[in-house]
Amino acid sequence: MTQSDQNQVLRMLPIIAGGLGGTLLMINRFFTPNLLASQARSDVVGVILSAFLILTGLLWQQIQPSSPDSVKLIGESRFELLPELSEIVKTELAWASSLLLTNTITKTIIIWYEGKVLLRRGILPSESQVQPGAILKRVLEKQKPIYLVDLKVYPGRIEFNYLPENTQGVICQPLGNNGVMILGANAPRSYTKQDENWIAGIADKLTNTLIINNFNKSDFRN
Template sequence: MAQSDPNRVLRLLPIVVGSLAGSLLFVNRLFTPELTDSQARSDVLGVIACAILILTGLLWQQIQPRLPDSVELIGKERFELKPGLPEFIQAELAWASHLLLTNTVTRSLVLWYDGEVLLRRGILPDRQEVVPGPIVQRVVEKQKPVYLVALKTYPGKIEFNYLPENTQGVICQPVGKQGVLILGANAPRSYTRQDEQWIAAIADKLEYSLSRKISVGSG
């Protein structure tokens, strides 16, 4: 379901006011039998003011960003952790995923690390298996995140079949050299630069904790 734009009325207001005022000036001019010099000057100023209002409204239509349309993702609310994880890792994953789901536009979240799915949270389908496709593999190899701003326009979207089928935007964030954090949003072009920085910082924190898990396990 598309999300309504709360700024629509605000952007249209200058156009409506300018058009209405201009129409009233025109009607007043028609019904004025004798036009004085002062009234002519007032009419000119009024026409200029109306034109500025209409122009402002037209500019706002182009400049002010519209909220992207959001959809209701297909899936169920889930919170699944890989069995057998140490308690401190479980707590870390629960904390990180909660922050991402409540402080960004993320609605679906999957953490793939060292060949395993450690975490699934948010709106997700029944499919649990994650097979890293070319996009995810490139993220891990290059150690650079990828933001697919409108997933439906990318031919490679088929590799994200472990996310809701109508996911609108995806961020693949590397978690060290062994994993990737895959985030899905319910609206295209909805992640901000601040969101991306926040996600990168949390991924770094997760990598630190997960590398400790490996060190403790090998010791």
């Protein structure tokens, strides 16, 4: 049973308990020919408690909505780095991608910079070439991230053929003027505002590393 299923069961428990309690009270009343005053008072208390449980369960459904359904992404687990990168840059990219994969809903990471795919990590299809489409070009032009909360409803999803075909959500985070970090999730509407802020912070650190790399050629292997 997944965490989402367990949460759903817990949210339903007060409704189930309240409904069962009310049903048993009705059955007991039906089979009691001579109702005593004390029993009547007990029944009233029981009805109130059952109603309270049902109301609590309904409120939980509103306050704690179900988590978005996740899917198993179509692809294979991969970890690929551009060979000519220096060990310093490889270590930085590996560190950043590991943090994102283990601390957010992210299942796929692609870092595209100056026309090259520097890193592919997570669940990925065989297609490895990134051809910037309208969405990536807008991210680079506006220098603002774009979060596609439910990828399947966006016509522009066809440009993300380098992500698993059933990717549910995508964040495109700019890396300065020359690159984009593309994150894929296996559930729609799954990134929180805190996640987005954290992703932006990691992107800024990576951008700084890549800018230094761009002007310091010794950071590349010859």
